[in-house]
Amino acid sequence: MKNFIEEFKAFAMKGNVVDLAVAVVIGGAFSKIVSALVDNIITPLVGMLMGGVDFTGLKLEVGDTAFTYGSFIQAIFDFIIIAFVIFLVIKVLNKMKKEDEEKPSEPSAEVKLLTEIRDSLKK
Numbered sequence: 713m714k715n716f717i718e719e720f721k722a723f724a725m726k727g728n729v730v731d732l733a734v735a736v737v738i739g740g741a742f743s744k745i746v747s748a749l750v751d752n753i754i755t756p757l758v759g760m761l762m763g764g765v766d767f768t769g770l771k772l773e774v775g776d777t778a779f780t781y782g783s784f785i786q787a788i789f790d791f792i793i794i795a796f797v798i799f800l801v802i803k804v805l806n807k808m809k810k811e812d813e814e815k816p817s818e819p820s821a822e823v824k825l826l827t828e829i830r831d832s833l834k835k
Contacts, residue, residue, distance in 0.1 A: 746794060746797055746798060746801075747794075749797060750790065750793050750794050750797055754793055754797060755790070755793060758789075758793065766786070767782040767783075767785040767786040767789070768780075768782050768783050768786045769782055770782025770785065
C-alpha cells in the first residue's frame with residue numbers, strides 16, 4: 713500500500729500533471745471571460761445586424777412531440793461566434809509573442825566589455 717501511495721505521489725507531482733491542472737483552471741476562467749464577451753457584446757451585435765433573429769423558438773410539432781431544432785441552430789451559431797472570438801484572441805496573443813521574440817536582446821555587460829577588448833586588439 714505504501715508503494716502505491718508513493719507511486720501516486722510521484723505521478724501527481726510530475727511537472728506535466730501540475731501544468732495540466734493549472735491549464736484547466738485558467739481555461740475555466742478564460743471560458744467565463746469568452747462567454748461573457750459573446751453573450752453580452754457579440755451576440756447582441758450580431759442579433760442587431762441580423763434584425764433580432766432568434767432561432768431558439770423554432771420547433772416542429774408532430775403529434776404531441778415538439779422538436780425544438782431552433783435551439784440546435786442557435787447553439788451552432790453560438791459555437792461559430794465563440795470559435796471566431798477565440799481565434800481572434802489567439803491571433804493577437806501570437807502577434808504579441810512574435811513581436812517580443814523579434815526584439816533583439818541587449819548584450820550583457822560582459823559581452824560589451826569583451827567586444828571592446830576585441831575591437832581594441834584589432835587596432
